[in-house]
Amino acid sequence: DAGVIQSPRHEVTEMGQEVTLRCKPISGHDYLFWYRQTMMRGLELLIYFNNNVPIDDSGMPEDRFSAKMPNASFSTLKIQPSEPRDSAVYFCASSLMGPYEQYFGPGTRLTVT
Amino acid sequence: GQQLNQSPQSMFIQEGEDVSMNCTSSSIFNTWLWYKQEPGEGPVLLIALYKAGELTSNGRLTAQFGITRKDSFLNISASIPSDVGIYFCAGRYSGAGSYQLTFGKGTKLSVIP
Numbered sequence: 001d002a003g004v005i006q007s008p009r010h011e012v013t014e015m016g017q018e019v020t021l022r023c024k025p026i027s028g029h030d031y032l033f034w035y036r037q038t039m040m041r042g043l044e045l046l047i048y049f050n051n052n053v054p055i056d057d058s059g060m061p062e063d064r065f066s067a068k069m070p071n072a073s074f075s076t077l078k079i080q081p082s083e084p085r086d087s088a089v090y091f092c093a094s095s096l097m098g099p100y101e102q103y104f105g106p107g108t109r110l111t112v113t
Numbered sequence: 114g115q116q117l118n119q120s121p122q123s124m125f126i127q128e129g130e131d132v133s134m135n136c137t138s139s140s141i142f143n144t145w146l147w148y149k150q151e152p153g154e155g156p157v158l159l160i161a162l163y164k165a166g167e168l169t170s171n172g173r174l175t176a177q178f179g180i181t182r183k184d185s186f187l188n189i190s191a192s193i194p195s196d197v198g199i200y201f202c203a204g205r206y207s208g209a210g211s212y213q214l215t216f217g218k219g220t221k222l223s224v225i226p
Contacts, residue, residue: 004155043156043201043216056213091155100144100163100205102214104155 002026004105006092012111018080021108023092024073033102034067034077035091043091049075082112119202119217126192127225134220135186136202144205145178145185146214151198159200160187192224 005024013019025032033048047057052069060067064083069075079086089109093102119136126132136145144163148156160171162178162185169176175188185204189196199219206215 042218045213048213093155100146100214101158101161102146103158104148106153107155 004092004094004103006090006105006108008108009106010109010111012113013082014113015083016081017112018078019082019086019110019112021077021090021092021110023075023077023105025075025092025094026096026103027073029094029096029103030072031095031102032069032075033093033095034075035093035104037089037091037107046077079110082110084112086110087112117202117204117215117217119220121220122218123221123223125223125225128192128194130192132189132192132196132222133186134200134222135184136204136217137184138204138206138215139183140206141182142185142204142206143182144214145176146203147174147176147185147187148201148203149198150201150219156201189222192222194224194226197222197224 007022030051034046035043036046037043046059047067048055049069065079067077089107091104091107093104095102117136117138146161147159149159150156160169160176165178165182166180167178173190177186179185199221201219202217203214
C-alpha cells in the first residue's frame with residue numbers, strides 16, 4: 001500500500017513568494033496532520049483535520065500560514081508571503097480512527113532565501 | 114505546553130550492544146509512542162503503548178509504558194548498523210483538550226560496526 005505522499009520533496013524560494021505544499025494521506029485514514037520540524041524546536045504540530053474538517057489550528061504560527069483539505073485524499077499547506085524563518089522540513093501525517101498511530105510522509109524541505 | 118524530556122540526546126555504541134533510552138514528563142500521559150527517523154525521511158512508528166505498565170515488543174525493540182504514566186523507555190537488543198537514526202518518543206497527555214501528540218527532542222543513535 002502507498003504511504004503518505006508529499007510533494008514537492010524540496011522547495012527553494014525567495015522571500016515574499018507564495019509556497020504550496022501538498023499531501024495525499026493513506027487511503028481510508030480520517031485524520032490528517034501537518035507538522036514542522038527544525039533543529040531548534042523539533043517537531044511541532046501546525047494543524048490537524050478530522051474527516052476533512054480543521055479541528056485544531058492553534059499551532060499555525062501566523063496568518064501567513066493556511067491549510068485546506070478539500071477532500072479525503074488531498075491537503076495543502078500554503079505560506080504567503082514566505083520568510084527565511086519558515087525554512088524547515090514540513091511533514092504530513094495521517095491516522096485511522098484516532099490521532100495516535102500517525103504515519104508520516106517523507107517531508108518537504110523548504111528553504112526560503 | 115507539555116514537554117517531554119528524552120535522554121540521552123545522543124549515544125555511540127558498538128554493534129551487538131543493547132541500547133536503552135527513555136522519556137519523561139511532568140504530567141500524566143495516556144498514550145506513548147516511539148518513532149524512528151532516518152536522514153531525509155519522515156518518522157516511522159515503531160511501537161504504540163496505551164496502558165500503564167504495558168510492555169510491547171517489535172522484533173529487537175521493546176518499549177514500556179511507565180507505571181506512573183509519566184515515563185516510557187525503549188530498549189534495542191543486539192544493535193546492528195541499520196539501527197542508526199533518531200528515535201523520538203511522543204505522547205498524548207491526559208489533560209489534552211485536542212488530539213495533539215507532544216514529541217521529545219529525540220535520541221540520536223550511532224552504531225559503530
